[in-house]
Amino acid sequence: MDGEMIMQKKTDALENMYRDLASKEKGYRARALKMFSHVCGSCGREFEGRGLKELTVHHKDHNHDHNPPDGSNWELLCIYCHDNEHEKHKMKGYGGAEKAFQTGGFSAFEGLDALLSPDSKDERKT
Ligand SMILES: [Zn+2]
Numbered sequence: 001m002d003g004e005m006i007m008q009k010k011t012d013a014l015e016n017m018y019r020d021l022a023s024k025e026k027g028y029r030a031r032a033l034k035m036f037s038h039v040c041g042s043c044g045r046e047f048e049g050r051g052l053k054e055l056t057v058h059h060k061d062h063n064h065d066h067n068p069p070d071g072s073n074w075e076l077l078c079i080y081c082h083d084n085e086h087e088k089h090k091m092k093g094y095g096g097a098e099k100a101f102q103t104g105g106f107s108a109f110e111g112l113d114a115l116l117s118p119d120s121k122d123e124r125k126t
């Protein structure tokens with residue numbers, strides 16, 4: 001019976017974590033799209049309407065939890081240039097979060113970090 005309770009707790013925590021990560025991603029993407037013009041920072045393609053979903057937010061320091069309100073860590077890249085950017089980054093042989101994914105698979109602690117990070121508070125509309 002105890003075991004069941006622990007399982008339940010774990011599942012809840014995981015669900016909360018995924019929900020938090022999803023809403024967080026939406027949060028900074030919306031902010032970045034408001035802040036910058038809808039142009040890929042690498043190939044210069046312009047995006048509007050439905051095509052806008054191909055424009056993604058890249059984190060310059062590759063730390064997705066580093067989201068300064070002035071947008072200084074963000075760059076809008078189309079999905080293709082975004083891929084390239086990460087390939088280059090991998091070849092240079094450094095990279096925090098992504099390296100963890102490659103070497104150790106999913107890390108629960110990274111998720112916890114995201115959960116505890118204070119910047120989810122500033123999602124409120126102004
Ligand atoms: Zn591009």
Ligand SMILES: [Zn+2]
Binds near residue numbers: 057059
């Ligand atoms: Zn990126």
